[in-house]
Amino acid sequence: MSLALSNPLALVGLLLLPYLVWVNRGSLADQPHRRRWFTLGLRGLIVTLLVLALAGLQAVRTNDQQCVFFILDISDSVPAAQKTQALEYVTQALKQMRGDDLAGVIAVGSEALMELSPARSLRFEKVHSTLSPARTDLAAALRLALAAFPEGTLRKIVLLTDGNENLGSALDEANLAASDDVLIDVVPLAAKYEKEVLAEKLVMPSQVKIGEPFSLRLVLRSLRPTTATIRLLRNDEHLRSYDAKLVEGVNSLELPQVIDQAGFYEFQAVVETADDTLPENNRALGFCLIRGQPKVLYCEGDPGGEQYLLPALQGARIETELVGLSGVPLALAELQQYDALILSDVRADLISLEQMMAIRAAVRDLGIGLIMIGGEDSFGVGGYYQTPVEDALPVYMDVRRKQKLPGLAMELIIDKSGSMAMTMLGAAKVDLAKEAAIAAVKVLNPQDEIGVICFDEATKEVVKLQRATHKDDISNRVAGIAAGGGTQMYGAMQLGFQRLKASDAKLKHCILLTDGQSLPADFEGLARQMAGSGITISAVAVGSDSAIGLLQALAKIGKGNFYYTDSPRSIPRIFTRETMLASQQFLVDEAFQPRCDPASELLRGIHLPSMPPLLGHVVTTKKELAHNSVVTPKGDPVLTEWRYGLGRAVAFTSDAKAHWATHWISWPGYRKFWEQVVRWTIRSVPKSPYVASLAIDGGEGRVELEAIDPDGTFVNFLKAEARVIGPGLEAERLPLRQVAPGRYEGRFRARDVGQYIANLAYQDEKGRGASQVAGAQVSYPPEYAELGPNEPLLAQVVEVTGGALQPDPQMAFVKTRPGVRKATDIWPLLAAVALLLFPLDVALRRLMIEREHWAAFAEVLARLAWWRRLPIPAPAGAPLSRLLERKQETQETLREERPETTVRLPAPGAAPRPASRPGPATGGREERMRRLLDAKRRAKPQ
Structure with a gap:
């Protein structure tokens, strides 16, 4: 061990020591010679300790303990055989650990995870971490290792990878490791692909005019000369096959095309060769938009409901494509071919979340127009509450104004059996059911009542039927539901029936949700009792294993709705739709005369006094930045518009068919009204010459x-x-x-x-x-694009850090460097000792302690030492004589300690003398005063 200073300049403070000696020589303090020099030495010690503490005195030890991190690349670019070899390498290397060596394991793919933390003894057989193998982020793995190394150890990383990183920069992290004296050994995992052909990309123009010739350019890379068959697909339909001779290296093929009809076209080129190894990289995709006249996509949820609006748009020379519920585009690129989208009476649970997100992005970022037309399956009652489509529309789906409404009591009966813990599309069914219940709670008014019952083989009342005033507390209870157990729904239904029957609410509704088969019971009889008590029942079947027939029957008996879904993500939209329908506050089947804003751009040129009444609408709430062009007499939105991002959106809360718009379809202004609304939303795309x-x-x-x-x-x-x-x-x-x-x-x-x-x-x-x-x-994924190790990168990592390339596993724990000097601060100890000595220094300088004081102090200590006065047991042979001797000794001691006092009584009649004052102190005190006076006389100038 050696000593070191982190701040040696502080040693200048030792110059105070001579100054202390000089001050001590001229001191007037009257102290004995020895005490005076002892005080000076103590003060010098304190100053020395403080100066060394300020200088950062450290004890330096050499530590040769080594810590090795093994980083395993488990991405898709590493074949299974090489991954097995890497595991065997680590297993063999761990057997070479010595004494106090430490080792850890990190797995890396799209991210890096700590598989095993550094320890003296490791047992490693396989990788347990779950991470995406679609990418390789070696830089993240190196950062994790550098951060996890214990302090004061020899640090080393063994990197087992093919080096094909596509996230981060491993070389940058290697430079940091080198500056921190960390060695990186590299074990290349070399894959052997000899017959592979890759389709690298399919290049085409993004937009083409109708009838304009253009070419697709297919770029292939082959590892050997070979022949290939190329199948070209357009919008998933086979278009043509090509035979091609490929040379080793990069090949480029031109595939000419001409398209005479506007629309969105996705092309896919599939390469087929003999003995190909990886099918994942044998296809390339691209898309192209053939622009024509502005085009509108009209999606009608009510079959036959298009017979009025579609002819009106076609008569206005607006190119319109009609689709049913299955025709809503699945991807954003498909939506790009349209300039506006109309959703008329379309239920939200029939559209996926991804489709809704694509619609929102199309309006916000591509400028495509959006129109939602009302009906019994639209807006809030259609399940659009808190969805991406609601974000794009100019109205909120819930009611935000105060109104008198009949109270609703609703019980949610949710299956929490073990099968509900299964994940579908990346989410557990029970989690989506909880999300749906919480969304339903948020829709309710404070005067409504809500209860939540869950069941497996037993029934549990999560939320007892209560007013929906404390929504956060109710939501927290629902969030605590956990899946597990069997399926017995009857008891839960029975409890829900009892709670709703006891409620005074005018409207009573029950929603059942299950994904399995319940044990047999008289469900239909119970449903009839509920219906007889004015309770409506709706049922949701999740997946094909659920009791579809039973749930349909219960919904029919209970005069509610039945829903089947194989997408659990639609459950929240189903629950919010059911809640809004059950509350009977969102659907208004009453005739009203629309009130119009004559300054509205959408109503320009329309004879507003002739506008006929509408027979109903869906209640919504206008957003803050939106504009109401038409409202009900109560002020509810009927026609509301706004700009959303680059696009425009319109909400028409009544319908456009012979239900609520019975008088409108024969109104002369019907076609002009819808023509202007649609043209206002159509995307405006100025032609660009660039x-x-x-x-x-x-x-x-x-x-x-x-x-x-x-x-x-x-x-x-x-x-x-x-x-x-x-x-x-x-x-x-x-x-x-x-x-x-x-x-x-x-x-x-x-x-x-x-x-x-x-x-x-x-x-x-x-x-x-x-x-x-x-x-x-x-x-x-890029993991399938690189077919060999990135040897230049791996060589650079080794060169930068001074590691080894392809080292033997026997060498993993061989120490090739001197031990690490580990410095331990000892200045806190020095400062603490100085602090403890400081009161003693003050006492020696300020307090005059004489010999008699020390004697008195020793006497007090002697009295406090009570153990020294304990009686010693006498020998068994003479107990009485020993006791008498002890008594005599005690009496003599007491006579010596008690001072003699002579009391003189005054003579009779004599006055008592006043008490005499104590005389001046003698002895030691007189001697001390004399020395002080002599010292004072000597100090006076002559």
Whole structure:
């Protein structure tokens, strides 16, 4: 062990020691010689301790304990055989651990997870961590290892990987490791692909005019000369097959195309060769939009309900495509071919969450118009409460004004059996059921009553029927439901019946949800009793294993609705729809005369006095930034519009067919009204003479705009921006900077598989602008694009850190460096000792303690030492004589300690003398005063 100083400049403070000696020599304190020098030495010790503490005195020890982290690459780019070899390597290496060596294991894929923390003894057989193998983030694994190393150890990393990283930078982290004296050994996991053919990309223009020839460019990479068959599909339909001879390396094929009809077209090229190894990288995808006249997609949820609105739009020369519930586009790129979307009386549970997110992104980021038309399956009663579609519309789905309504009592009876814990589409069914119950609670008014009962083989009342005033408390109780057990629904139904029957509410409703078969019981008889007590029943069957027939019968007897869903994500929308229907406050079947805003842009040119009454509507609430063009006499929205992002959205809360709009369909202004509403929402796309493109390579997207006038002049200084929407349907605003004359560029991260769409908007110096859409697609994860180890990267990591390439597992714990010098601060101890000595220094300088004081102090200690006066047991032979001797000794001691006092009584009649004052102290005190006076005389100047 050695000593070191972290702040040696503080040693200058030792110069105080000579000063203390000089001050001590001139001191006037009258102290004995020895005490005086003892006080000086104590003070010097305190100063020395404090100076060493300020200098940061440390005890330095050499520690040769070693900690080794093994990083295992389990991404898809590493074949299964190489992963097995890596496990065997780590197992063999761990057997070489010595004494106090430490080892840990980290697994890496799209992220890095600690498999085993550093320990002296490890047993490692397989990777238990669950992480995505679609990417490789070696940098994250190295960061995790560097952060997890114990202090004061020799640090080493053994990296078992193919080096094909596509997230982060391992080389940057290796440089940090080198600066921290961490060795990195690399064991390359080399995959052997000899007959592989990859479809790297399918390139095409994002937009083409009708009838304009264009080409698809297919880029292939082959590891050997071979022949291949290429199948080309358009919108999932086989278009043509091509035979091609491939050379080793990169091959490019041109596939000419001509399309005579506007629309969205997705192309897919599939490569087929003999002895191919990885089918995942044998296809490439792309899409193209053929632009024509503005086009509207009309989705009607009520079969036959389109017979009035569709002819009106066609008569107004608006190109309209009619689809049913299954025709709503599944992806954002498909929506791009339309300029407006109409949803008429479409139930929300029949549209997936992904479709709703695509609709919201289409309006907000691509400028597509959205119109929702009311009906008994639309707006809040259609289940759109708190959905992405509600975000895009100008109205809220719930009622936010005070109104007198009949009270509702509702019981939610939820299956929490073991099967409800299963996940579907990434979410547990019981979690979505809880989410649905909480959403239903939020919709209720404070005067309504809510109860929640769950069941497995037993019944549990989670929330006893109560007013919905403390919604947070009710939600917290619902959130605590956990799945497990069998399925017995009858007891839960019976309890729900008892609670609702005892309620005084005018409206009583029960919602059943299960995904299985319950034990037999008289369910239909119980349902009849409930119906006889004025209780309605709705049932939700989740999955094909549920008791569909029984639930249908219960809903029919209970005069409610039956729902079947194989998508648990639709459960919340079903529950909110049922809650709104049961409350009877959202559907108004009463005739009213619309009140119009004559200044509204949507009503311009329409003869408003001739507008006929409507026979009903769905109650909603206008959003703060929206505008009401038509309202009911009570002020409820009927026609409300607003701008949402780049697009426009309209809500019409009545319908457009012969139900609530019976008088409207024969009104002369019917066609003009709907023509103006639809044309107001249609996306406005100014024609652009410039070329926009989107390309993705190596996990990075690049948006480019080539701005060149028809005469060949570069257009500079444009204000350009792009909204990029990835597979997750979240938009990213991307400013484009000018990188060359007439060329603008922006880059973004593109790490997910799927479609990427960029909507470019730009303005020139005069304020004139236009927009353009470009798109690209990532066909498969990048793990399938790299077929060999990234040897240059691995070599650089080894070179930077001074590690070894392909080391033997026997060498994993061999120490090749001197031990680590570990410094331990001892200045806190020095400061503490100095602090403890300081009161003693003050006492020695300020207190005059004489010999008699020490004698008195010793006497007090002697008296306090009571154990020394304990009687010693006498020998058994002479107990009485010993006792007498002890008594005599005690009496003599007491006579010696008691002072003699002589009391003289005054003579009779004599006056008592006053008490005499004590005389001046003698002895030691006189001697001390004399020495002080002599010292004072000597100090006076002569």
